[in-house]
Amino acid sequence: MTTTPRSPRLLLLSTALLTVAGVALLGLPHSHQEPPAPAPAPTASATTDPSPATSRHPAGKTTVSTASSTTSAVSTPSVLESALPPHAEGVAGDKAIHRSLQAAWPADLPAADERELLTAGRALLRADATGIGRAKWPAVFPDAGQEVAPAFATARFRIQAAIARRDGHPNKAVVHLVWAGMDRGGTFTDLRITDWHFTRTTSKKGATTWTPQPRP
Secondary structure (H helix, E strand, O other), X not given: OOOOOOOHHHHHHHHHHHHHHHHHHHHOOOOOOOOOOOOOOOOHHHOOOOOOOEEXXXXXXXXXXXXXXXXXXXXXXXXXXXXXXXOOOOHHHHHHHHHHHHHHOOXXXXXXXXXXXXXXXXXXXXXXXHOOOHHHXXXXXXOOOOOOOOOEOOOOOEEEEEEEEEOOOOOEEEEEEEEEXXXXXXXXXXXXXXXXXXXXXXXXXXXXXXXXXXXX
């Protein structure tokens, strides 16, 4: 049996049809194909409103604002110093210093307690600076029996202002003092700030006493 050979034209036509059919099949969507991924959400950098933590300087530089992240770390002496009169004001400025102390710390102690604390606070400061009266406070000045050269001269020592206030607890108090003096090197300085802390103790008979605490 003999077979008739196919025409070259027929072969070319078949090949072309198969090619077109294959391209068409490839173009159809597959049922199991995963859906396209959603477009990413716009980021903060794509917005036009500036971030509250940054601001644009007129010159084009970006500055970072730290107002929301920083906290006030101002110490008691620095708050007081900002309200005190200028240095070397002399005795004339002592009233202004006392008013500044009272404005910074309103009174919160009974008058009798405040008087007792002020008397003790002034005596402690004088003993600490000039050495006079240290023997009265052996717990505060353990070296009171030894010869200790005073750090400040008695003649130029002056307490400019003092107040006594509670120290976070009804049985605790602090005396804030501002003073002036000349050290052993001959340098006179004023507006010095010193705090003395006290603890109130009660005896078996009910008498109360404010006891000074040694300075760290």
